[in-house]
Amino acid sequence: MNDFQTVYGAAPEGAWAAPGRVNLIGEHTDYNDGFVLPIALPHHVRAEARRRDDGVLRLWSAQGDGEVVELRLDGLAPGAVAGWAKYPAAVVWTLRQAGHRVGGADLWFDSDVPTGAGLSSSAALECAVGVAYNDLYGLGLTAPELALLAQKAENDFVGVPCGVMDQMASMCCAEGSALLLDTRDLGQRQVPIDLAGAGLRLLVIDTRVKHDLADGAYAELRAGCERAAELLGLPALRDLPADGLDAALGRLPAELRPLVRHVVTEDGRVQQAIRLLDAGDLAGIGPILTAGHASLRDDYRVSCPETDLAADTAVAAGALGARMTGGGFGGSVIALVAAELLDTVAGAVAAAFADAGYAAPRAFAATPAAGARRL
Structure with a gap:
């Protein structure tokens, strides 16, 4: 090189x-x-x-x-x-x-x-x-x-x-x-994340489905959220409390309701995850990941067949939870997996992709690393 x-x-x-x-x-x-x-x-x-x-x-x-x-x-x-x-x-x-x-x-x-x-x-x-x-x-x-x-x-x-x-x-x-x-x-x-100490691995599954967030879809989602916040008289959707969600949805056009529901419930999932991590229950965030994927798939509609297949297959193969990560329209899925099931889950996803006629995914275990720095 x-x-x-x-x-x-x-x-x-x-x-x-x-x-x-x-x-x-x-x-x-x-x-x-x-x-x-x-x-x-x-x-x-x-x-x-x-x-x-x-x-x-x-x-x-x-x-x-x-x-x-x-x-x-x-x-x-x-x-x-x-x-x-x-x-x-x-x-x-x-x-x-x-x-x-x-x-x-x-x-x-x-x-x-x-x-x-x-x-x-x-x-x-x-x-x-x-x-x-x-x-x-x-x-x-x-x-x-x-x-x-x-x-x-x-x-x-x-x-x-x-x-x-x-x-x-x-x-x-x-x-x-x-x-x-x-x-x-x-x-x-x-927030400390001791995956090895908990006997867990974070499996990243790159579906190899490419996306381009500059194509307008991302901008449309953001504009929809900003419009919803404006209609609700809020600085941002972060300011809508979970217990006020149902009433707020009734005041919005139908096309904006799923976006708002995702953002409010997703903020709640972050808080849930933090409480579990602070209590030392790393395995407990698995179902939160799966719930987050369902929200991205059904409400925000930024998933795709490949990311859905990867997440669903990982859970079926024994992962504690799985979801797409990133802006969407392709990209990667993360799965929280017991260390002894890492190869099993990765293999199940690869087999499911082959059966579906998709390109082979790339999978690797990720550990929390350091941020930007001089070498």
């Missing part, structure tokens, strides 16, 4: 890494000011970088076509960069828009975060650029500040109106813990 020196003819000034993530529970709640509970994956984007003083940004990826993408900083604008390069370009553009005096750079990337799998490969790429630029140019930004800049990059430059969960998970997660994040005030707490 071409290393930095081979591609650019000089040594890098440093190397940084930012992980992908899976979300245990709390899906599509982040842009509703709600609660989320992600973990960082051991899979990450590695970035090596060297500053330039000529106003040029050069990008190369081991997962790309082998060519260097060369961009001028003064030519960066939303819609001006295509393909994977728009994500790192977005972060540099956003830093400059925010008034940070940053110049160009040679950036080299390698990643083992599966793309299009709902595991936040794009957020990992953005956060890797953020931590690299923070160090290279001495910006002194905190991890939450970098996460917000990366989110803004994806919103304003890439054009995906995502919430802040993915970027906060990539920047702020801690090894061995899940991140309880209040997406309204960005309050956070590291």
Whole structure:
């Protein structure tokens, strides 16, 4: 593989890494000011970088076509960069828009975060650029500040109106813990997750069904939630209490009711999960995962036949619970599994996919890893 020196003819000034993530529970709640509970994956984007003083940004990826993408900083604008390069370009553009005096750079990337799998490969790429630029140019930004800049990059430059969960998970997660994040005030707490100690594994099943959240479906969901909150006179759906849900649904157009029901009950599932984890009952969150999948499938309607099959098969094969994770329209499923059943559950899902004529899924056990950092 071409290393930095081979591609650019000089040594890098440093190397940084930012992980992908899976979300245990709390899906599509982040842009509703709600609660989320992600973990960082051991899979990450590695970035090596060297500053330039000529106003040029050069990008190369081991997962790309082998060519260097060369961009001028003064030519960066939303819609001006295509393909994977728009994500790192977005972060540099956003830093400059925010008034940070940053110049160009040679950036080299390698990643083992599966793309299009709902595991936040794009957020990992953005956060890797953020931590690299923070160090290279001495910006002194905190991890939450970098996460917000990366989110803004994806919103304003890439054009995906995502919430802040993915970027906060990539920047702020801690090894061995899940991140309880209040997406309204960005309050956070590291919640220990000792899977091995509980005799459990978290199986991630990449269905290999690709999705593109920039295709408008994600934006429509978010707009529907915002419209519902406005009709209910609330700042966000997070402010609708569970005991007021039924009455509120009666005041809304039929097409908005399922969205609201999912968001309110999903916030409740996050709180349930936290109570169980704080009590040391990791196995107890299994049914919460399964209930979350049913809500995403039936109310939010962001599941698909492949993710439904993976979740249903995992539970039938002995998993304590399973659900799709990520924005939806494909991607990955997580299953909470007793350690001795890991291969059984993975094998059952693979067999079910083969029987259905689907491409073979990719499965791996995930442990909570560290957030973005200099290597």
